Amino acid sequence: MTRFLSIDDLQTGKRRIRKEQLVRAAILFSALISVLVSALLIVSLLREGWAFIAGVDWGDTWASGWYPRRGMYDIRTLFVATMITTGIAMLVAGPIGLASAVYLAEYASERVRAIVKPVLEILAGIPSVVLGFFALFFIAPEVIGRINEDATAGSLAAAGTGVGLLTIPLVASVSEDALKAVPVDLREAAAGLGARKRVIATRVVFPAAISGIVASFIVAISRAIGETMVVFIAGGAADSAAYTHSPFEGSLTMTAAMASLAGGTDQVKGEGYTFQSLFFVGLLLFILTFVLNMIADRFVRRVREQY
Amino acid sequence: MAVFGRLSDGHAETRVLAELERRRSDIGGIAFKLLLQFGLLLALLVLAVLLVDVARDGWSVLSTRLGDFLGGTLRSRSIDERLGVHQGLVGSFWIAVFTAVFSFPLGIGAAVYLEEYAPKTRVTRFIELNIRNLAGVPSVVYGLLGLGIFVKTLGGLTGGRSLLSAGITLAVLVLPIVIITASEAIRAVPDSLREGAYGVGATRWEVVRSQVFPYAAPGILTGTLLAMSRAIGEAAPLILVGAVTGRLGTDPGFFDVSALKDRFVAMPIVITEWTQNSGRDIGFASAAAAAIVVLLVFVLALNSTAILLRNRFEKQRR
Numbered sequence: 007m008t009r010f011l012s013i014d015d016l017q018t019g020k021r022r023i024r025k026e027q028l029v030r031a032a033i034l035f036s037a038l039i040s041v042l043v044s045a046l047l048i049v050s051l052l053r054e055g056w057a058f059i060a061g062v063d064w065g066d067t068w069a070s071g072w073y074p075r076r077g078m079y080d081i082r083t084l085f086v087a088t089m090i091t092t093g094i095a096m097l098v099a100g101p102i103g104l105a106s107a108v109y110l111a112e113y114a115s116e117r118v119r120a121i122v123k124p125v126l127e128i129l130a131g132i133p134s135v136v137l138g139f140f141a142l143f144f145i146a147p148e149v150i151g152r153i154n155e156d157a158t159a160g161s162l163a164a165a166g167t168g169v170g171l172l173t174i175p176l177v178a179s180v181s182e183d184a185l186k187a188v189p190v191d192l193r194e195a196a197a198g199l200g201a202r203k204r205v206i207a208t209r210v211v212f213p214a215a216i217s218g219i220v221a222s223f224i225v226a227i228s229r230a231i232g233e234t235m236v237v238f239i240a241g242g243a244a245d246s247a248a249y250t251h252s253p254f255e256g257s258l259t260m261t262a263a264m265a266s267l268a269g270g271t272d273q274v275k276g277e278g279y280t281f282q283s284l285f286f287v288g289l290l291l292f293i294l295t296f297v298l299n300m301i302a303d304r305f306v307r308r309v310r311e312q313y
Numbered sequence: 314m315a316v317f318g319r320l321s322d323g324h325a326e327t328r329v330l331a332e333l334e335r336r337r338s339d340i341g342g343i344a345f346k347l348l349l350q351f352g353l354l355l356a357l358l359v360l361a362v363l364l365v366d367v368a369r370d371g372w373s374v375l376s377t378r379l380g381d382f383l384g385g386t387l388r389s390r391s392i393d394e395r396l397g398v399h400q401g402l403v404g405s406f407w408i409a410v411f412t413a414v415f416s417f418p419l420g421i422g423a424a425v426y427l428e429e430y431a432p433k434t435r436v437t438r439f440i441e442l443n444i445r446n447l448a449g450v451p452s453v454v455y456g457l458l459g460l461g462i463f464v465k466t467l468g469g470l471t472g473g474r475s476l477l478s479a480g481i482t483l484a485v486l487v488l489p490i491v492i493i494t495a496s497e498a499i500r501a502v503p504d505s506l507r508e509g510a511y512g513v514g515a516t517r518w519e520v521v522r523s524q525v526f527p528y529a530a531p532g533i534l535t536g537t538l539l540a541m542s543r544a545i546g547e548a549a550p551l552i553l554v555g556a557v558t559g560r561l562g563t564d565p566g567f568f569d570v571s572a573l574k575d576r577f578v579a580m581p582i583v584i585t586e587w588t589q590n591s592g593r594d595i596g597f598a599s600a601a602a603a604a605i606v607v608l609l610v611f612v613l614a615l616n617s618t619a620i621l622l623r624n625r626f627e628k629q630r631r
Contacts, residue, residue, distance in 0.1 A: 050461025105352025232451025
């Protein structure tokens, strides 16, 4: 008698199905962990941050400086210092990063690229404490000290330069990706019209890649705002800071203020809302970088849609 | 030849021909190229100066007492012969273990789910967006997460300001990096491999295990190595979670699990602490530089392995 193939033969074993379901559940759980992390992040920021917002005397947030252990939470001091370091960082990282990107995308031979790109990646991997050390012991005396002899040993200018060096690879790699995404047709069309290499790079490729280049700058700004250790080590202020808008003096950025407040003593001690101020500054920082990252994301997606 | 037709006299024709054949010196172009090269050189120079500067500063310690330095502990004076980084190495070792144990499986699992299993729905897009946002959150903010949740709320389990809290915080910090790099590696697997496996009746997981993982392994490994190097170089979250700045009472061994619930320190914190101490005791500057060299050996080894690995496989596949 011939045995016909039945539907049972095509169905797989129970064990195989169960294994499949188990794996699916496990990896779905892993994916949901990231959502849980975000939720916990927002909960921890809001819980203490809100206590600060609701409880603090807002007169204390406009003082002569940031003295959290004495109940003076002048956010302006931190904000101005953050803007100064970020601005200086971008003055360093913008031109150098962009020049590197244009050179790598438009001029460099395969051999040069094969050597230079990994080296830039190594620079990107240097821990920020190392840049902090370098900013304090090299940039401050050798560079900033020469520009302005009155600059303090650690200063916002030294820290900003250090942060800038740290963000060069970021600007370079994101910009280079944008430049590389510009179709060869555009370059060839321009060359066919007799345009020189420089003209092609600056008038054809650069405008075509502008969205991505803007994105690289915004990401770098966001990164510079969030950078902590370089400013904490080389920013020239500890625990508290008087208001200043001179880059050649020491001050605390938002991040450095958080690190100073948490470090040093065993517990964050102080009057009133010292502990909560930590989370309030963190909340501001989170919102600021979140908005910048979203804008950068929008720009990056525009590049993808274009080509 | 319309152009030549209009320029009827022979003189103009010669001029045009000469103009077309002339070697033009493009001074602007050369200057522009030099400017770009200068920018790139500056970036490379910074790295060289940084490495030389740190190595030179730390040389006095590294060349004379490297063994004692690696085995020694935190001290209040730089002249102390027992000054060293052992406690920092132990802390950083455990942080590396935590990232490997927590973020690697969770990160790779999440990447597999998002790339191979997830339906293209709004929920999936939300999870993806959320991961990209997490990757952009400043590290110091993760420190607040650690302080608020792992140290305060779950303090009973973690021992508060402990190595355990720090390890979990950094594992969480690098999780998005692992997910994003693993996703990219998985996306690069050709569909033909998957379809071939489905065609012979493999289940989804069998496809992932037998086809996707082997092909994506180098890319995934690259991401995990970069994530680990990031974790051992981070300092800001550790300060928030409560790493010890100053002297640590004990010096646990590398495999002393009971120390996980104790106060801790890690290499980047040791470097920060000594750099700041150099204000009152300049000898700490060379100790900090020596500690940087020790940290950089690990970080650069991880990074260059990752980069070499990726470049090698990229070349093979092309």
